[in-house]
Every structure is written in C-alpha cells, then in structure tokens.
Amino acid sequence: MTIDDQPLLSARGISKMYGQHVGCTDVSFDLFAGEVLAVVGESGSGKSTLLSVLSTRLEPTGGAVSYRMRDGTMRDVFALNEAERRLLMRTDWGFVHQDAREGLRMGISAGGNVGERLMAVGSRHYGEIRSTALDWLGRVEIDLTRVDDAPKTFSGGMRQRLQIARNLVTQPRLVFMDEPTGGLDVSVQARLLDLLRGLVADLGLAVIIVTHDLAVARLLSHRIMVMRAGRVIETGLTDQVLDDPREPYTQLLVSSVLQV
Amino acid sequence: MSTTATATTPYNYAYLDEQTKRMIRRAILKAIAIPGYQVPFASREMPMPYGWGTGGVQVTASIIGPTDTLKVIDQGSDDTTNAVSIRKFFQKTAAVAVTTSTSAATIIQTRHRIPETPLTAGQVLVFQVPTPEPLRFLEPRETETRKMHALAEYGLMHVKLYEDIAKHGRIAKTYDYPTMVAGRYLMAPSPTPKFDNPKMHRSPALQLFGAGREKRIYAVPPHTDVVSLDFDDYPFEVNKFDRPCALCGAENVYLDEVILDDRGGRMFVCSDTDHCETRRAEGHRGEILGQEETRA
Ligand SMILES: [Zn+2]
Numbered sequence: 421m422t423i424d425d426q427p428l429l430s431a432r433g434i435s436k437m438y439g440q441h442v443g444c445t446d447v448s449f450d451l452f453a454g455e456v457l458a459v460v461g462e463s464g465s466g467k468s469t470l471l472s473v474l475s476t477r478l479e480p481t482g483g484a485v486s487y488r489m490r491d492g493t494m495r496d497v498f499a500l501n502e503a504e505r506r507l508l509m510r511t512d513w514g515f516v517h518q519d520a521r522e523g524l525r526m527g528i529s530a531g532g533n534v535g536e537r538l539m540a541v542g543s544r545h546y547g548e549i550r551s552t553a554l555d556w557l558g559r560v561e562i563d564l565t566r567v568d569d570a571p572k573t574f575s576g577g578m579r580q581r582l583q584i585a586r587n588l589v590t591q592p593r594l595v596f597m598d599e600p601t602g603g604l605d606v607s608v609q610a611r612l613l614d615l616l617r618g619l620v621a622d623l624g625l626a627v628i629i630v631t632h633d634l635a636v637a638r639l640l641s642h643r644i645m646v647m648r649a650g651r652v653i654e655t656g657l658t659d660q661v662l663d664d665p666r667e668p669y670t671q672l673l674v675s676s677v678l679q680v
Numbered sequence: 681m682s683t684t685a686t687a688t689t690p691y692n693y694a695y696l697d698e699q700t701k702r703m704i705r706r707a708i709l710k711a712i713a714i715p716g717y718q719v720p721f722a723s724r725e726m727p728m729p730y731g732w733g734t735g736g737v738q739v740t741a742s743i744i745g746p747t748d749t750l751k752v753i754d755q756g757s758d759d760t761t762n763a764v765s766i767r768k769f770f771q772k773t774a775a776v777a778v779t780t781s782t783s784a785a786t787i788i789q790t791r792h793r794i795p796e797t798p799l800t801a802g803q804v805l806v807f808q809v810p811t812p813e814p815l816r817f818l819e820p821r822e823t824e825t826r827k828m829h830a831l832a833e834y835g836l837m838h839v840k841l842y843e844d845i846a847k848h849g850r851i852a853k854t855y856d857y858p859t860m861v862a863g864r865y866l867m868a869p870s871p872t873p874k875f876d877n878p879k880m881h882r883s884p885a886l887q888l889f890g891a892g893r894e895k896r897i898y899a900v901p902p903h904t905d906v907v908s909l910d911f912d913d914y915p916f917e918v919n920k921f922d923r924p925c926a927l928c929g930a931e932n933v934y935l936d937e938v939i940l941d942d943r944g945g946r947m948f949v950c951s952d953t954d955h956c957e958t959r960r961a962e963g964h965r966g967e968i969l970g971q972e973e974t975r976a
Contacts (some may be wrong), residue, residue: 503831525839529846532839539842540835546845546911568846 426488428453428594428626429474433483435650436469442650443469447483449645449655453593454624458641458658460631460673466650467630468598474628475515475596476505487594510537514587514595518602520579523586524571530557530582531567537590556585561615577608581615588619597629601636613639634674638662646670694741694774700724704742704897708888711899716861717829718812723895728769732762733791733808735890737769739897740789740806743888744770749777751785756793756934756951780954792855794876796933796955799885801902807872809891812898814858814868834866837909845914854919860907861900875919875934880906925950928959929966 427450436443444466451457459467472478474485476497486494490512500508509515517523524533534553535543543549554564560581571579580600587595600616601609617640620627631637637644637658644661646654646669654667665671692698700722707721726734744750750770754763758780766789767778779785782797791808799805815825818836828834837858844852851857857874861867869877880887880900887900900906908916924931926947933955935948947968950956960969 502827506831506833528839529843531846532843535842536835536839539838540833544838544910544912546842547913549842550846 428488430486434480435482437481444650456627456641458629458637458644460637461647465647467647471630511590512592514592516597516600518599520583523583526572529568533586534589560585594626696741701742707897711897712901715904716865716867718896718898721897723892730893734892736789736806736808739888739890744774748786749779751779751788753790757953794879796952801884803885805885805887807889809870809889811870812891812894812896814866858909862904877908925966926968927966928956928964
C-alpha cells in the first residue's frame with residue numbers, strides 16, 4: 421500500500437450536540453488526496469457544523485478526525501497542541517469563508533493579504549514575498565495593478581478570488597470551503613467556479629466544500645454527501661447521486677433544483 | 681528601600697504604600713525573568729494624569745531608595761514640564777538626590793529617548809510607555825494577541841512592515857519600532873525613536889518599561905538581545921541626520937529641530953541636552969557657537 425492509498429483525512433463517528441439539539445451525528449468518511457467532496461443539504465442540515473468540526477473550529481461531542489501530516493504520519497487533529505494546530509491551519513490547510521470579510525484583512529493590501537501566510541512561516545525577503553503575491557494575484561485573475569489596494573475597495577467576486585489566493589499561497593493539500601459562491605451574482609459565480617475548478621485540478625487539491633447549491637456540487641466535486649437533520653443520508657459519486665438519487669429526500673432536493 | 685515615611689510629607693516613602701510597591705516589585709521580577717513579556721499589574725492612581733508617565737513613575741517609586749540618584753528626561757531634555765514635575769515629585773516624596781548627568785544617575789526615568797552617553801552596569805533605565813502592545817493596532821482582540829505572544833506568532837508584525845514598504849518604498853516607522861527580545865517576545869519600545877533601538881541591544885543597564893493606563897510592566901535585563909524586525913532586502917536602519925549638532929558639533933546623535941526666528945531660521949541640536957552641555961563644557965563647538973566665538 422503506497423502512501424497515496426491512505427486517506428488524507430479520515431472522519432469516524434463525528435457528532436456535535438448543542439445541548440439537546442443535534443448539530444450533526446455519526447458522520448464517517450475518508451477523503452483522499454486530490455479529491456473534492458461536496459457536503460450538501462438545506463440550512464439546518466448540519467453541513468456547516470460538520471465543516472466547523474472537520475476544520476477544528478469546533479470540538480466534536482464524539483468521534484475522531486485524523487489527518488495525514490506532511491511527514492506522512494496520521495494524527496488525531498484534536499490531539500494536536502495549539503501551536504501545531506494553528507501551523508497546520510495556515511500551511512497545509514486553507515479555509516474559504518462565504519463572507520470574505522471573515523477570511524481577509526480588509527484594511528491590509530491585497531499583496532499583504534496574500535503574503536501574510538508566507539511571513540507567518542518565516543519568509544523575510546520582501547521582494548520574494550511580493551513576487552509570490554503578484555504571481556498568485558495573476559492566477560486568480562486579479563489585475564496586478566491592484567496589489568497595493570485593500571480588499572475593502574474590491575468587488576465581491578474579487579474578494580473571493582483574493583481569499584482563495586491568500587489560502588493557496590502556502591500550497592495547502594486540503595481546503596475547506598463554506599458556500600464560497602454564496603451571495604454572488606450568477607455571472608460572478610460562474611467565473612469563480614470556473615477558476616476554482618481549474619485551480620483544484622492544476623494543484624491536485626483536496627477540497628471539502630459545503631453548499632446548498634447542487635449546481636456548485638455538480639461542477640466541482642467528485643463525491644457528494646447529502647445531509648439531513650444532522651445525518652448523512654446518501655453518499656456516492658456526484659454524478660450518480662445527482663442523476664439517480666436513491667433517497668426520496670435527495671430526489672426532492674434534486675428536483676427542486678431542476679425547477680429553479 | 682526605606683519603609684519610613686518622611687517627616688515632610690504625609691505620604692509613605694516614594695508615595696506608594698509598601699504593599700503596592702511589593703506587588704509592583706513582584707511584577708518587575710517576573711518581567712526580568714521573562715524578558716520582553718508584558719506582566720499585568722494593578723496600576724494605581726498617581727497624583728498626575730495618565731500620559732504623564734504614571735506607569736514609569738510607579739516603577740521608579742517601587743525601586744528607588746534614599747541612596748539613589750535620579751535623572752528624569754522627556755524628549756531627551758531634563759527641563760520640560762513633565763521631566764521637572766516628576767523629578768520634583770521624587771525629591772519631595774523620596775528625598776532622593778537628583779541629577780541631569782547621565783553618568784551620575786543610578787535611575788533614569790525617560791519618555792522617548794535613551795541617553796547618548798552609554799549606560800553602565802548598575803544603572804536602571806525606566807521607560808514611560810503609553811502603548812505596550814505592539815500588535816494592538818493589527819489585532820484589536822486581547823485574547824488573540826495573548827495567544828500570538830504565547831505561540832510566538834509574529835507574522836502579522838511583518839505584514840505591517842510589508843505594508844510600509846509597499847506604500848512608502850521603505851519601512852516608515854520612525855519610533856516605537858518593533859523589536860524581538862531574547863529571540864522570543866515581540867516588544868514595543870513605545871514611544872522611543874528607532875534611533876535608540878540599537879542602544880537597547882545587550883545594554884549593561886537594566887531596562888524597565890511601565891505602562892500605567894494599560895497596566896503592564898515589561899523588562900529587558902542587562903546584556904539581552906534586542907533585535908529590530910526587518911526584511912533581508914530592507915534591513916533595519918536608524919534615523920540618519922545629515923549634519924552634526926549646531927551647538928556641540930556631535931555627530932551620530934539624535935537631533936531636534938529648533939526654530940530660531942519667524943523668517944524660517946532653524947538649527948538642529950542634540951535632543952539629549954545633558955550630552956550637548958557636557959560636550960560643550962569639554963570645549964566642543966558646533967557651527968553656531970563657533971561663529972559666535974569668532975565674532976566675540
Ligand atoms: Zn549637541
């Protein structure tokens with residue numbers, strides 16, 4: 421068994437309770453390097469709670485999440501000490517928020533936003549940081565003349581693309597995305613999805629993307645997990661699940677999308 | 681350190697009661713044990729407003745004794761209102777000898793400058809600090825800045841320096857320039873000009889920092905590394921002055937601009953008045969005094 425036969429991330433029996441209320445319960449899956457997993461469901465289905473637990477932003481009530489570190493060892497992410505966990509989050513992981521203001525420093529220039537992770541891991545050469553930032557702005561199709569402008573002057577689509585560049589600059593292997601196209605105009609969404617699809621393929625990124633939009637899941641993901649009331653009710657290859665859903669609830673979701 | 685109240689005042693020696701002084705000394709000892717780490721302390725009301733150096737005054741009050749000789753400077757000068765009032769305060773409450781001479785002082789309380797005359801072992805430099813947290817303007821959440829210090833996560837400070845270079849073509853910060861202490865804690869030398877940062881590095885004197893309003897004490901023990909942050913391709917540089925002091929001819933010192941008349945006449949003189957006077961007493965003459973002497 422080679423190292424790439426082992427999952428990159430492995431979730432077993434994840435549950436998160438808010439008092440008596442179920443956030444999510446008994447979620448298990450493996451995610452492999454370069455694989456894009458979409459977690460879909462309506463609001464309140466537990467998909468955002470699950471994403472928060474997987475990305476260590478929330479402690480689970482039960483279950484375990486392990487991750488294959490860059491040195492090849494599988495580690496329980498909740499057993500990492502805080503320094504290890506924060507290092508993981510700003511190097512080998514990325515997190516793209518729905519609201520770019522949560523993922524960017526709005527008063528810091530685009531170049532500074534992209535360069536922050538590099539400086540956080542010890543880059544101390546201004547020229548190199550800047551040229552890397554410019555390279556990434558180009559890759560996310562942001563006009564290079566905007567490198568010294570703060571994202572508060574950017575459009576919604578540009579902010580999302582900047583957020584993506586800021587995450588990818590350390591070449592993470594896993595990126596969490598929470599409704600990354602939510603709140604954007606349809607044409608802006610299409611461009612962003614196109615860009616994301618290209619980057620994910622080029623970089624061989626593994627992605628866990630939470631979305632209520634099945635069209636987004638169809639375009640980006642290899643596999644899909646359908647959640648309802650905190651549970652995973654159906655899982656499989658994205659095309660199979662969306663073309664031939666077995667669960668009545670999934671059928672409902674798919675048909676309601678078709679009506680839109 | 682005397683515990684007797686002086687006969688001339690109704691206050692305890694050096695104004696603060698002994699219990700408060702013990703509390704502050706414990707904070708100082710902890711600060712010395714963890715160079716650059718900001719130790720919280722229960723800052724007391726002092727008979728002067730915040731912004732007048734109440735943090736520095738409390739530190740000085742806690743370490744001063746009758747055998748000490750105190751010097752107080754503000755912007756390098758012994759003669760500003762602030763310096764004079766703090767000096768008088770300790771003369772009155774601690775019956776202590778005072779001086780303007782850097783080398784004669786055992787304790788030097790300062791806002792802004794470090795004296796030009798190199799400090800020596802046994803001297804204590806007490807800084808009055810308005811803003812002790814170097815990350816405050818980058819990260820307003822106290823819980824987060826504390827975590828950043830605990831984990832030595834200081835990348836954000838370099839983001840600030842990056843922004844400076846991107847905007848101004850150089851690191852524009854001229855005072856309160858961030859430093860790493862003993863390779864571990866990020867420290868604000870607020871509001872000291874960056875010109876004086878190299879003087880903090882491996883100084884034989886003990887350096888204590890007191891922030892009254894923010895209730896923090898921190899320290900640089902003698903012979904401790906204090907390194908100014910920079911980039912490999914934009915190395916730290918001190919403020920440069922393209923002329924010597926007009927009064928004493930000193931070079932490589934920090935100069936203040938002095939307006940001479942309302943027709944645009946001005947000169948640049950040592951901000952450290954004691955240094956300037958000492959040099960003149962030794963016979964050094966700058967451009968302006970030189971001219972006067974030839975006229976005389
Ligand atoms: Zn001079």
